[in-house]
Amino acid sequence: MAFLELLDQVGGMGRFQVLQAIALVVPIMLLTTQNMLENFLAAVPSHRCWAPLLDNTSAQASLPGALSPQALLAVSIPPGPNQQPHRCRRFRQPQWQLLDPNATAASWSQAATEPCVDGWVYDRSTFTSTIVTKWDLVCDSQTLKPMAQSIYLAGVLVGAAVFGHASDRWLPESARWLLAMGKLDRGLRVLQRVATINGKKAVREALTMDVLLSAMQGEPSTGQAPASLGTLLCTPGLRLRTWILVLCWFSFAFTFYGLALDLQALGGNIFLLQALIGAVDLPAKLVALLLLSRLGRRLPQAGSLVLSGLCILANTVVPYDMGAVRSALAVLGLGATGAAFTCINIFTGELFPTVVRMTAVGFCQVAARGGAILGPLVRLLGIHSPSLPLLVYGGTSVLSGLVALLLPETRSLPLPDTIQDMQNQAVKKAAHGTAEPSVLKSTRL
Template identity: 45%
Template sequence: MAFQDLLDQVGSLGRFQILQMTFILICNVIMAPHSLLENFTAAIPSHRCWVPILDNVTVSDNESGILSQDDLLRVSIPLDSNLRPDKCRRFVQPQWHLLHLNGTFSNVTEPDTEPCVDGWVYDQSTFLSTIVTEWDLVCESQSLESIAKFLFLTGMLVGNIIYGRLTDRWMSESARWLIVINKPQKSLKELRKVAHINGMKNSGDILTMEVVRTTMKDELEASQTKSSLWDLFRTPNLRKRICLLSLVRFLTWISVFGLLINFQHLRTNVFLLQCLLGVITIPANLLGIFLLNHMGRRMSQLFTISLLGISILAIIFVPQEMQILRMVLATLGGAFSFVSVGNTLVHANELLPTTIRATALGIIGISGSIGASLSPLFMILKTYFDSLPWIIYGVLPILGSLVVLLLPETKNQPLPDSIQDVENEGRIFRQVKQKDTFIKVTQF
């Protein structure tokens, strides 16, 4: 708990911390667009079956030019339940009788139809080419589009597991973490480097190994016991936190990625929607910080994660003709998804002990990545009921927000350094309040 004393000597928010945040920001800027790119590379344009009298320039059925393209389309493609040209079937033979405006042919049987055996014609007004048009991932093969997204996100999951440890080589290791794993010499080196970068010239003389050992005496004694993966589930309080945080991350990530990578299924202008999301990202994250400071960790998550689900559910009830309202709801859903992600990350960091925080966050992160990779598969359910995937994406975060209430509040409370701190959190916090001593608390 005394690490704040050392941090104050080297600068708690100076040039070093700003450089670290800038480096992380650059990495996120490079990585994040790859997930959202699916809205463009896997977009599904309007399509219909290829038919000879419309699409084969060598066919001479309409040489005189008497019939329009709409007439030829009418006799070639049946209408679906929405009275629009069917996307997946065509008439076996042209139905010329359909051109009679006042004709009612009671004796005419239902015309025979067939699948798009000769391929499809795609609307290229918005996208000249996508993986859907290149590989014909429509109709009977439309589930393959969701599977392609599933494989992409599964690759991210595998990458997070395999390459997670490499981050320690690219970034300066946490001095606090080095102390709690019994590496005070390396911790002192990192603290002096931070002090130098932050311009704290006198800290070099003040920061000595004796100061570090004296200040962090309890943490160094606790570090003599090595922590392992199984320690996450050995004690009841920590086990409960890991399970609940993993469940929240799993449920939330399903909906966050389900919304963000499926914008094209909302039948809105994905280019405009992506621009609106880019504009709203910064104010949305500022709102998240404000809510964390004024509502606490639990209530802010209950508020933002629930609104994420409500925004998605509301889209279901808005007709496609009301494009502006659908765009507003989708933008709000994207904004609340960004805030929800940030708030859940903050809460998880503050609930986990420093000695095993990296491992615990890895387990929770894997749960979230599993949810993200599964999210595209729910879109396959559109074949049974068009709104079913969106109902699932809307209900799951609401359930996740209720799970948050089972976790303790961490605002203005001491960060746990060891598993023992987690198990004895209530008793330690009461002692701290009684003594009214200066400790590090989790406030921005």
């Protein structure tokens, strides 16, 4: 009996697999929810400088006549770049000449202004309180918001490293991996446990070490030493696909967290935008699964990354006042990013042999966490140009999508257990590609 037959007997898809999936999905959902809360906990409401004539009742009482709030605003706060009240400057002295109906920009262009030395007044009609209003993360301190998000994501990386080891206590390792590492006793106990949970009591009682050894006779990977990171980076064939996948994982997280944690920057209603992204995400992942089964792995992986990048780049040329178009492009781009995540999770596991698979996946996920940490920091470039962060996000996604075309196709291929298995697959594929023309030639004769 082969090892694959043994896996089918203990239960290829049963109660154990369902419970394991739930155990993984629940914490992922909680983490994702916490991440997306940043759009509301760190929202930046409209704001202006605190001004005595506007916000000090005693100063208003000293005025000789009654003036409307609009008039007091006009003489206290200069216009900003969009002709709305400036968010970060105020007049040092009230500019009463601006109350003249014939006043022009020349009437105040020479007037002295100053920063918001007395603080800010925030519009609390939508958000009564955020970390921005609590700590005044605006104007000269606006860079602290993406830095705080980056620090939070760095904490996620540290937590994954620390609690990843702790999770081994309750989340069993792959039986195939344990057997490949020569840990036969632990592999046998995992298989027995799976059979018990799946209700295969007869299989559980019949599953002994002799049966396991008999099933593993045709498994060439049994007893191999665990592969190191150096194996990934130095072995021909593994090195190229490792660096390509590192770029793809980095690009996904870099783009997603850079955009998804600051939906306000994309324009439009962030509540509606958040709901649309949530509504599109699941269908996008289902479409990705369908394409993976029909088109293979490489094209959906590359196509989803390129589509995401093109949608982001398109928003650099769409006027800011076209909120519906910008929102549609943002939703489509983030949906494509979610599809890319589905593709890369499946593709990565199929590209590496069992003996090095977990090392490769761990290395790629560290690259993704690094991209997530850097993603919010790129928004600091918006100080120089609002389009610059989008150009960086979109360009990175398109580049990684094009590079992904260099990866080999893995659809319908068995999972390799050893590095030699992987190399044999490449040789067979090359031989099949070179042999095909000769077969076609012989059929013409």
